[in-house]
Amino acid sequence: MEDLVKITEEPIDLEEVASALSSPELGAILTFVGTVRGIEDGERISYLEYEAYEEMAKEELLAICREIKARWPTVQRVAFVHRIGRVGVGEAAVAIGVSAPHREETFPALAYAVDRLKETVPIWKKQVGEKGARWKPAK
């Protein structure tokens, strides 16, 4: 089965992510979910608005999948699902997962996947809260 790379306006379906990472040989599935926090630096947040350069973002995500499997060869599947449009407080903005026969390589591989998503993939987030709206680059 292919890696799952998806950019969607719909709420993220964790079952879809789990099922993309599942296979009888893959005993270890590690998944990160990033949700929208209600408070940022003391400011009450209303929602985030995500925007993507979709075609390029998908190509970058597929490139990250390939990098991960080259660097941690036991990792056999990678999933990236990123929501775009308005995402409310407490809702998932992104789910990233990896799976392998055993767990050892899943931890560094997933940490790398999360870092790379934030650094290089053309997805932007606008934070809308009580102090107004602003585009927030990754920390």
Place this chain on the structure above:
Amino acid sequence: MEDLVKITEEPIDLEEVASALSSPELGAILTFVGTVRGIEDGERISYLEYEAYEEMAKEELLAICREIKARWPTVQRVAFVHRIGRVGVGEAAVAIGVSAPHREETFPALAYAVDRLKETVPIWKKQVGEKGARWKPAK
């Protein structure tokens, strides 16, 4: 909300795990799922049979939750759900998750949680495959 510690004969409900770890302040949710592999050391596996000393296992798991929160103070919730009884190939035997406002501490905290589960919690697994049945200690 309390940490989720559960030992169950039912299939593991990932939505229940995600919801136990979710809260508007907790932007990072990291979850490990361990599933039953179809092949172990070249042997075709039929299923695993898990057994627990339930009362002690729950107390040990709650102690691990407290240890994790003491050692990684941004981690605010921990979930352990372990299935017992017969678990078929490809099915989840365990789901372990942690959540925190930001992701940094979730990775070491979850790796620790998985290691500790395997080392100290009174849960046993019997592997049933083409070469017969045997109790397998953690590797």
Place this chain on the structure above:
Amino acid sequence: MRVKVLLFAGLREAAGEAELELELPEGATVEELLTALEKERPRLSRLLPLAKVAVNRRVARKGTEIHPGDEVALIPPVGGG
């Protein structure tokens, strides 16, 4: 005193029962319990040295004393996950 001992996994299968009762002097130690158990259930002798003993759901040392009403369990090597 009569002490109830819980058995799990390979020990449970080898004993053919999930719990058994032993007669021990009051205040007997974990080590004395193991000796008595090996004598009463010789077929457990191969597995007993690998097992830990939990008293009231905590792993106990050899010298820990057992009192009436304590919950004693034998813990063979674990392997969750």
Place this chain on the structure above:
Amino acid sequence: MRVKVLLFAGLREAAGEAELELELPEGATVEELLTALEKERPRLSRLLPLAKVAVNRRVARKGTEIHPGDEVALIPPVGGG
């Protein structure tokens, strides 16, 4: 040649449009595109220095040449997740 440029996030909002067209000499470089863009859309001048330029969905260097039919996009600092 007419080159279509895609804009995102703060740059899109500042420009008031998600894409625009620029007239450039054939084989113009990324740097020349940025200079032309700043001249035509002065209100982007504060944001342009922070942006990368993607040509055909890959981040390009200042000296990369642009050819007819290329997909050009401005990439302000990203922040997914």
